[in-house]
Amino acid sequence: MKPVQLFCWHFMAYPYLDKDFDEKYDSGWVTVPNRLWDNDKARGLYREYIDQLAYADELGFDGMVLNEHHQNIYGLMPSPNLIAAALTQRTTRGKIVVLGNLLPLHLNPMRVAEEYAMLDQMSNGRLIAGFAPGGGPETFNYDVPSANSREKFWEAVDLIVRAWTEDGPFAHEGRYYPLRYVNPWPKPLQKPLPPIWIPGSRSASTLVEVAKRGFSFFLSSRSHGGETHKAQQQFAQVLAQHGDSYRPSRFGILMSAYVSESDRQAREECEEGVWYFLKNCLKGHLRREGRQLTFGPGVPYIPAPAWKEFLKNSQPGGRLLGDVANWEELDASQSIIVGSAETVYRRIWKMVEQAKAGNLLIQFHIGNMPAEITRKSMALFAKEVAPALREQSLKLFEQEFSAAAENQTAETVH
């Protein structure tokens, strides 16, 4: 049994927007004018962000998490594999989690199979392979028609897994990716294959597809509390229906954290970065201001009956994370955990206890947060929060998930 695994998540946001960005621009996504990019300011930005991730490795985090986004100021990693490649040469211990490559954006998923295999070889078997279908923004900026995107996505996932686990060459007679010669060189180092993580909301169909294949699930929702607990229970139930059993290592959640010497100091130090993230980075994604592209009738990827359920169970114009009016509301969302080491520990521990999540993906660099305080927060977390989380979670997980339930083979695989 493993304790909770602590990962350092980075978005690599564009941090140099003027203070009036929110007033002047409708969105931070897809249509945000790229003339706002300032080469003088941004010189060395990637180096700094990669340094922060390498620092996480030095501090003993269990891994570093990268993600793929396009045409926005929220995340400057159109190709997370490039950053992952850099990390294979800059780090030695932690897992490199690419969460994930957006499969429908590739003409041929074998490119992802090949690049991930390279990363696994280059990192000496440290890759965690994430696959995602992409959301509304990619529907627009990569012109991914959405009606069949889920079907297409799972065909691509299955093809990649087969390419990694079966000897080639073989022909893939798929509907979307018919290929005559599937024969990747290299294959991954980890056998039979690297762990696979799939992000998703609480969509039942995603949970089922993940459970069927024995993958791990990462809840991409940013707000925590009762909903996260429900997601865990739902996943556990789906796993049971597929003859599998829930283990904490199968479930991950995302949050942001900022640790400082005291609660007050923490808030003072991070507040600017936090508001930059909420108001600028989330505009067009998790804010109702402007035109939110992530979800809606213009990206009709869910079947009509599921849309009907959504309509029945939701109110139009509801507030999203980026719409919080003040610090107290933000605090209540449990999305961004700010405080002294003691406070941050207490709040995160509560989430772990409640959600039984074995993988905590924590964003330390928030919005335009300066490098020095980001590092200070990471170091404080590693030194003063992580040890207790590991110790307590190991106890809890051992108590609740008996050693018998922890199938050792499955553990190494996924």
Next chain:
Amino acid sequence: MSGRLLQVDDRKVWLLEEGSGSPLLYLHGFADLHSVKENWLPFHERLLRKARVIAPAHPGCAQSEENGDVESVEDVVFHYLEVIDALGLKEFDLVGACVGGWIAAEIAVRHPEKIRQLVLVGAAGLFVEGAPIGDLFMMAQPERGLSYAGLRQMLFSSADHPKALEFFPDGRGGLEDELRRYQMLRFSSRIGFRPPYFYNRSLKNRLRRISAPALVLWGEEDHMVPLGHGETYAHSIPRAGLKVIQQAGHSVQVEMADLTAQMVLDFIADR
């Protein structure tokens, strides 16, 4: 209302059929029956006084079964060829609006012998240099989570047009109407989302195959499919005439229902 399910091969197709006279097949657009309302709109009611109007809902729209195999306009054309056979139609008038107009033109270039007369209303389907078709899907994402003004502006002469406000209200309309709108977006995204965006470059040179007389009807202020597309249709179909309706947007059949219906009826009677 006179709706029924038609069995076509292994699929069910929902259609409205009413009126007597020669058969007129109507293929719907966005601000249209099946897409915003369950029943005939005033435009169709005028037509069915003089013709037998048959209006199937596209696959996945209204009660028509969704067809996951539809990936291009070609697939929809073959779907409709089967619908036409199932209805026993040999020769008929064909009227299509917007996406329905595109499908109508694609049918007509393949089977000119089936078409008695062709009417295209604000039809998508063509590539016209310098006059791109508006991004309806982007506009279907509401502003502030509530406002569909952008969508209304694209489909009508103005976002404040009373019919626009009725068919595409801000916030949330009735559940069934909301669902209808979603189904139409989902269907049309299958054939029109990916560039080519709502067009088929090959269509223009095929239009010369259409032998039937054709009427091309366009709103002067079409903000979705620019008037240049109407002009191109009219130039490229051998026996076509263009009628531009003043002070109307993309959905002329809604904004100027009586006038548009009269133009269609006059054209059909004129044969």
